[in-house]
Amino acid sequence: MSWEPVIGIEAHVELLTDSKMFCGCAVGFGAEPNTDVCPTCLGLPGALPVPNKAAIESIMAIGLALNCEVSERSVFHRKNYFYADLPKNYQISQFDNPVCTGGYLDIEIEGVTHRVGIERAHMEEDTGKSTHVGAGGRIHAAESTLLDFNRSGVPLVEIVSRPEIRGAEESRAYAQELRSLIVELGVSDARLEEGSMRFDANVSIRHQGSSELGTKVEVKNMNSFRSLERAVEHEIARQIELADSGGTVVQETRHWDEEAGVTHSMRTKEGSSDYRYFVEPDLVPMVLDRQWVQRIREGLPELPAQRRERYRGDGLGEALAGVLTAVDPALRHVYEVAVAEGAEPKAAANWVTGEVIGWSRRHEVEPSELQLDGAALAELVGMVGEGKISSSAAKEVLDGVLSGEGSPARVAASRDLIQISDRASLGDLVAKVLESNPKAVEGYRGGDEKVVGFLVGQVMRATQGKADPRVVDELLREQLLA
Amino acid sequence: MSPVPGVAEAGRRLRDGDTTAVRLLEGALERAGRYEAQIHAFLTIDREWALETAGRADADLADGIDRGPLHGIPIALKDNMCTRGIETTAASQILAGYRPPYDATVVARLGEGGAVVVGKTNLDEFAMGSSTENSAYGPTYNPWDTTRVAGGSSGGSAAAVAIGSAVAALGSDTGGSIRQPASLCGVVGMKPTYGTVSRYGLIAFASSLDQIGPLTRTVEDSALTLEAIWGHDPLDGTSFSGRYPDPKSGLNRGVAGLRVGVVKELAGDGYEPAVESAIGEMVSKLESAGVEIVEVSLPSFEIALSAYYLIAPAECSANLARFDGIRYGHRGQGATTEALMARSRAEGFGPEVTRRILLGTYALSAGYYDAFYGQAQRVRAAIQEDFARAYQQVDVLVSPTSPTVAFEAGARTADPLAMYLSDICTIPSNLAGHPAMSLPVGLDDQGLPVGFQVMAPPLGEEVMYQVAAEVERLAGFDLSPGLQEVAS
Numbered sequence: 017m018s019w020e021p022v023i024g025i026e027a028h029v030e031l032l033t034d035s036k037m038f039c040g041c042a043v044g045f046g047a048e049p050n051t052d053v054c055p056t057c058l059g060l061p062g063a064l065p066v067p068n069k070a071a072i073e074s075i076m077a078i079g080l081a082l083n084c085e086v087s088e089r090s091v092f093h094r095k096n097y098f099y100a101d102l103p104k105n106y107q108i109s110q111f112d113n114p115v116c117t118g119g120y121l122d123i124e125i126e127g128v129t130h131r132v133g134i135e136r137a138h139m140e141e142d143t144g145k146s147t148h149v150g151a152g153g154r155i156h157a158a159e160s161t162l163l164d165f166n167r168s169g170v171p172l173v174e175i176v177s178r179p180e181i182r183g184a185e186e187s188r189a190y191a192q193e194l195r196s197l198i199v200e201l202g203v204s205d206a207r208l209e210e211g212s213m214r215f216d217a218n219v220s221i222r223h224q225g226s227s228e229l230g231t232k233v234e235v236k237n238m239n240s241f242r243s244l245e246r247a248v249e250h251e252i253a254r255q256i257e258l259a260d261s262g263g264t265v266v267q268e269t270r271h272w273d274e275e276a277g278v279t280h281s282m283r284t285k286e287g288s289s290d291y292r293y294f295v296e297p298d299l300v301p302m303v304l305d306r307q308w309v310q311r312i313r314e315g316l317p318e319l320p321a322q323r324r325e326r327y328r329g330d331g332l333g334e335a336l337a338g339v340l341t342a343v344d345p346a347l348r349h350v351y352e353v354a355v356a357e358g359a360e361p362k363a364a365a366n367w368v369t370g371e372v373i374g375w376s377r378r379h380e381v382e383p384s385e386l387q388l389d390g391a392a393l394a395e396l397v398g399m400v401g402e403g404k405i406s407s408s409a410a411k412e413v414l415d416g417v418l419s420g421e422g423s424p425a426r427v428a429a430s431r432d433l434i435q436i437s438d439r440a441s442l443g444d445l446v447a448k449v450l451e452s453n454p455k456a457v458e459g460y461r462g463g464d465e466k467v468v469g470f471l472v473g474q475v476m477r478a479t480q481g482k483a484d485p486r487v488v489d490e491l492l493r494e495q496l497l498a
Numbered sequence: 499m500s501p502v503p504g505v506a507e508a509g510r511r512l513r514d515g516d517t518t519a520v521r522l523l524e525g526a527l528e529r530a531g532r533y534e535a536q537i538h539a540f541l542t543i544d545r546e547w548a549l550e551t552a553g554r555a556d557a558d559l560a561d562g563i564d565r566g567p568l569h570g571i572p573i574a575l576k577d578n579m580c581t582r583g584i585e586t587t588a589a590s591q592i593l594a595g596y597r598p599p600y601d602a603t604v605v606a607r608l609g610e611g612g613a614v615v616v617g618k619t620n621l622d623e624f625a626m627g628s629s630t631e632n633s634a635y636g637p638t639y640n641p642w643d644t645t646r647v648a649g650g651s652s653g654g655s656a657a658a659v660a661i662g663s664a665v666a667a668l669g670s671d672t673g674g675s676i677r678q679p680a681s682l683c684g685v686v687g688m689k690p691t692y693g694t695v696s697r698y699g700l701i702a703f704a705s706s707l708d709q710i711g712p713l714t715r716t717v718e719d720s721a722l723t724l725e726a727i728w729g730h731d732p733l734d735g736t737s738f739s740g741r742y743p744d745p746k747s748g749l750n751r752g753v754a755g756l757r758v759g760v761v762k763e764l765a766g767d768g769y770e771p772a773v774e775s776a777i778g779e780m781v782s783k784l785e786s787a788g789v790e791i792v793e794v795s796l797p798s799f800e801i802a803l804s805a806y807y808l809i810a811p812a813e814c815s816a817n818l819a820r821f822d823g824i825r826y827g828h829r830g831q832g833a834t835t836e837a838l839m840a841r842s843r844a845e846g847f848g849p850e851v852t853r854r855i856l857l858g859t860y861a862l863s864a865g866y867y868d869a870f871y872g873q874a875q876r877v878r879a880a881i882q883e884d885f886a887r888a889y890q891q892v893d894v895l896v897s898p899t900s901p902t903v904a905f906e907a908g909a910r911t912a913d914p915l916a917m918y919l920s921d922i923c924t925i926p927s928n929l930a931g932h933p934a935m936s937l938p939v940g941l942d943d944q945g946l947p948v949g950f951q952v953m954a955p956p957l958g959e960e961v962m963y964q965v966a967a968e969v970e971r972l973a974g975f976d977l978s979p980g981l982q983e984v985a986s
Binding site: 059104 | 578579580586588593596598599600602697698699700701702704705706732733734735736812813815816819820821822824825826835836839859862863864867871
């Protein structure tokens with residue numbers, strides 16, 4: 017019997033607001049421990065939370081971009097559990113009345129679109145950070161634990177997918193698509209390695225064709241897309257092996273060990289944990305009025321899926337549209353302006369996603385710092401199209417432009433890269449070459465087509481490569497037949 | 499003239515040049531020095547801090563800077579309000595020695611109003627109790643009879659005002675913790691509409707019920723003190739931001755033409771005859787003064803106490819979770835973080851606090867939530883509906899503040915349920931978020947004060963004070979016997 021994996025992904029996104037979720041402390045990273053703190057985010061006696069409007073706007077934007085419903089009235093709950101880096105020993109979160117419910121995200125794998133349902137997106141606050149000292153950082157044998165509350169109270173959005181993801185590759189594609197959407201919205205820097213975006217995967221298996229859900233295992237600690245994919249793949253295989261050998265999957269949380277490439281059991285959950293949720297009495301329900309929601313909707317930027325569609329409309333084709341959608345916004349801007357200036361879209365996209373990115377990597381220049389604007393790219397594409405420069409010369413012209421030597425025309429001139437395509441002057445040159453290569457001429461007339469290539473090479477050599485090879489070929493054939 | 503002036507009286511003397519803020523403070527401190535051994539109203543008195551503030555108040559007045567009605571007035575603060583750099587314990591072992599790094603909003607407002615903080619008063623630990631016997635630092639006794647309790651949880655504040663070791667005090671009221679001790683100590687205690695006085699810096703017991711309010715010697719003093727502390731506060735997410743009533747406007751208006759409802763459910767079994775007769779007498783006097791008396795029934799009041807003892811513990815179980823020995827307060831020893839937290843809490847919390855945390859944790863647990871907490875919330879809604887119906891008929895509601903006068907110390911400590919019944923008249927206003935106040939209307943045959951409660955609809959402080967002022971005039975209550983009792 018064959019098995020089908022069923023995966024749901026919970027994503028946590030730290031918002032890039034100026035201040036924390038419920039107090040005025042800065043949201044900063046890399047500050048001295050316990051400096052961005054106040055009575056509220058330290059959970060001091062008597063301190064109270066006040067919600068951050070900018071964070072609420074961010075989660076509304078996320079929800080709208082994920083095609084969710086934004087609730088008219090949304091409520092904060094207390095989620096109760098004791099942990100040293102959770103200062104109040106409850107987290108202000110949301111329970112049965114989150115800001116966003118019921119959306120979807122389309123992902124593409126090899127040109128096929130999969131729609132993954134979004135259960136909900138809710139607002140909560142982050143915890144502080146524990147650093148276990150001694151015993152190699154392992155919690156159980158550690159000598160002591162250091163607590164840093166700078167992160168405590170940073171606004172956090174949790175996005176929960178429906179269990180509609182069907183494999184490791186889809187998991188990765190979902191996570192990547194979600195991240196690019198978050199980045200596009202500008203609400204978070206969404207850096208996986210720094211933990212400002214984190215993914216947990218709920219993995220289960222069931223018999224192919226079954227509609228019931230199997231026992232789920234929550235897999236944590238993946239800090240790259242690759243490790244998410246590997247962890248899910250490993251967990252699916254582990255569960256199938258277990259089931260095939262007569263075992264049963266137990267509901268638990270497992271920790272992904274990147275180095276060993278396996279998951280370890282962290283804790284077994286008997287049913288769901290009892291967090292004793294109840295309405296946060298320190299906050300009144302949020303009223304998200306429709307005009308406010310509409311303003312947020314109107315302010316949404318173009319999202320990756322829409323952009324990909326638009327690029328396809330430019331005639332770029334599946335792959336190129338996908339690649340261009342994902343490049344740095346500064347590079348996309350160069351493309352967009354070049355096309356607006358009349359450049360052929362496919363050529364412009366190829367330049368941007370190929371040579372331009374390559375150059376910026378080789379020279380370690382940020383895309384936004386490149387000395388190339390759309391007009392210059394359009395000019396370059398035009399020069400190649402009109403035969404003014406060869407495509408190999410064009411790469412040199414681009415290098416000149418990016419090195420600050422001026423416009424493409426100017427670089428082509430100063431680096432002496434303009435093609436000779438003037439028929440009169442090339443005609444004289446062709447005649448000279450034929451005169452000095454009688455054997456080849458004889459060979460051609462005897463039916464040897466190959467000599468044309470040799471003769472073109474001779475002309476090119478005489479012009480130091482600047483002759484337009486197409487024109488030379490034409491002239492040679494004309495004169496040989498004359 | 500009373501030996502201890504009230505807020506309004508002291509303010510007049512101060513501005514007439516008959517006294518100074520320092521002399522007012524010294525008077526309060528002198529009385530505290532004389533009676534503290536018997537009363538134990540205070541947990542902390544920081545003389546230096548108080549004298550410095552009083553000196554500044556005098557200097558300001560001399561410079562022509564008048565900060566308002568509380569300028570130079572000695573005020574006591576219940577010790578669950580954070581005072582920057584001054585020990586704040588909520589009468590718990592777990593906060594022994596804790597000095598907050600910030601001032602509660604009410605403390606900041608008192609400061610801006612030129613008030614002088616005499617000290618921090620005793621309370622039931624974390625405001626959980628009705629007698630101030632749950633204080634980890636020992637009980638407060640009643641100035642009218644020091645074998646009896648002062649009530650609670652704001653017993654220290656009520657006793658301090660009654661004995662004159664403060665001209666006014668702030669308390670907090672979650673289920674009657676201002677009004678009940680005010681009643682037992684013969685002073686005026688007032689709980690404002692929920693959300694009108696900032697809770698920022700008030701160590702939370704039950705967030706949806708807690709409200710800070712004044713304890714004073716007169717109704718006018720109560721209004722003056724209230725005006726100095728209330729108003730919108732951006733630091734409190736539940737703070738009311740609309741238009742506030744004018745509590746002073748009706749003080750001299752009289753009551754002719756008003757309709758007063760007598761709550762049928764707050765009488766009968768469990769109410770001392772002396773209490774019932776004192777209340778009845780006042781109701782008759784009000785009627786003679788031109789009030790229309792209406793008997794009203796609010797059936798949900800019968801189950802208010804049960805609902806309260808689910809909601810308040812549920813909220814406190816989360817509010818008190820932060821006291822874990824990790825960042826501040828008492829730290830117990832433990833080999834693991836969990837053991838350290840458990841030990842800190844077991845050692846730091848007293849029995850009543852522990853009982854309520856357990857009760858609340860249980861009430862919120864999966865499988866019990868709807869039967870307990872959910873049901874209690876529905877009762878709360880029913881109480882609000884009953885109130886709303888009653889206020890279609892009447893302007894204010896009246897009742898005893900407490901079914902009994904001050905009881906003997908130790909009489910109810912072994913019986914939590916008997917203790918909980920002390921708050922049966924006061925709890926409905928907290929569950930509804932409405933204003934209510936208690937003021938003394940007479941003494942029973944043992945010479946113990948009886949408190950009269952006036953309840954009003956949300957933001958109905960104006961009519962509430964209007965009625966209270968009339969009750970005060972009709973009662974002609976004299977606080978001084980209580981003072982002399984201890985003095986002799």
